[in-house]
Amino acid sequence: MTPQTSRLCSLEFFPPRTPEGIEKLRATRCQLAQLKPAFCSVTFGAGGSTREGTLATVLEFRDGGLEAAPHLSCIGSSRESIREVLNEYRSHGIRHLIALRGDLPSGSADVGDLRYASDLVAFIRQETGDWFHIDVAAYPEYHPQARSPGDDLAAFKRKIDAGANSAITQYFYNPQSYWHFVDACAAQGIDVPIVPGIMPIGSFTKLARFSDACGAEIPRWMRKKLESYGDDTASIRAFGLDVVTELADGLLARGAPGLHFYTLNQAALTTAIWQRLGL
Numbered sequence: 001m002t003p004q005t006s007r008l009c010s011l012e013f014f015p016p017r018t019p020e021g022i023e024k025l026r027a028t029r030c031q032l033a034q035l036k037p038a039f040c041s042v043t044f045g046a047g048g049s050t051r052e053g054t055l056a057t058v059l060e061f062r063d064g065g066l067e068a069a070p071h072l073s074c075i076g077s078s079r080e081s082i083r084e085v086l087n088e089y090r091s092h093g094i095r096h097l098i099a100l101r102g103d104l105p106s107g108s109a110d111v112g113d114l115r116y117a118s119d120l121v122a123f124i125r126q127e128t129g130d131w132f133h134i135d136v137a138a139y140p141e142y143h144p145q146a147r148s149p150g151d152d153l154a155a156f157k158r159k160i161d162a163g164a165n166s167a168i169t170q171y172f173y174n175p176q177s178y179w180h181f182v183d184a185c186a187a188q189g190i191d192v193p194i195v196p197g198i199m200p201i202g203s204f205t206k207l208a209r210f211s212d213a214c215g216a217e218i219p220r221w222m223r224k225k226l227e228s229y230g231d232d233t234a235s236i237r238a239f240g241l242d243v244v245t246e247l248a249d250g251l252l253a254r255g256a257p258g259l260h261f262y263t264l265n266q267a268a269l270t271t272a273i274w275q276r277l278g279l
């Protein structure tokens with residue numbers, strides 16, 4: 001593998017809901033801190049459902065010596081409640097966040113005051129000026145609700161024009177979709193870093209469920225191979241490590257500005273890929 005030293009490599013976590021989850025994440029954090037990530041991001045549940053947990057997790061990461069960035073999603077929330085969260089983040093000296101629309105929980109009809117992530121980015125800039133470095137989401141295989149690839153690219157551009165500084169992609173296993181997206185962005189004059197999201201593979205059933213929900217494609221050859229392992233977790237993980245390491249190595253070799261790992265609060269697979277890449 002090519003040694004990769006100057007790229008921005010980060011890790012994503014979710015706020016744990018149980019005392020056991022909190023303990024487990026502490027152990028994971030200690031292991032992953034050794035990788036010296038550029039930052040750790042912590043997801044935010046729609047409608048503010050994890051507001052306290054997200055902040056508590058970010059603060060705990062910071063206490064552990066890591067740079068930490070909370071996510072903030074706007075769907076189902078009022079301007080006032082988002083203003084409160086922004087003020088809370090600011091009062092703790094947090095200067096980096098990931099701004100998202102989020103998804104409405106099923107059965108919920110109230111979209112709230114801000115309909116799209118571009119509205120949230122504009123609101124954050126209006127309220128807090130340049131205080132935050134704002135990351136937004138990007139979709140090389142297009143967002144599942146997008147009317148067309150062109151509309152989705154226009155929606156992405158709106159987020160950048162509203163003041164986002166950089167982007168992190170949904171995960172993908174087909175690198176061509178990423179390069180095609182990056183080229184399409186460049187053609188639109190979008191010049192912010194677009195960091196590929198990397199999903200390690202630990203379980204085929206979980207990956208298939210996630211991928212169906214978020215519109216990320218598992219290429220047929222990978223799906224067939226993963227299916228063929230049945231309950232043989234060791235083979236699934238070994239295959240996943242090879243495929244994902246090769247994907248990530250190719251992305252960095254061709255000039256991707258970094259990698260953002262979806263850790264799912266687990267240390268082993270991310271550590272193995274990171275070390276194989278020589279990050």
Ligand code: FAD
Nearest residue numbers: 043044071100101102116117137143145146152155168170
């Ligand atoms: P948007 O950019 O607003 O786009 C959503 C859809 O609306 C797209 O189809 C877009 O094409 C369309 N659209 C946008 N603007 C317009 C417009 N003006 N008119 C018509 N259509 C428009 N979810 C969480 O709940 N919490 C998290 O912490 C979280 N973290 C994430 C981190 C990353 C890196 C990624 C990739 C996703 C994350 N998600 C998270 C999931 C995300 O919230 C969902 O994918 C959600 O469905 C879309 O969010 P968005 O910010 O991309 O939305």
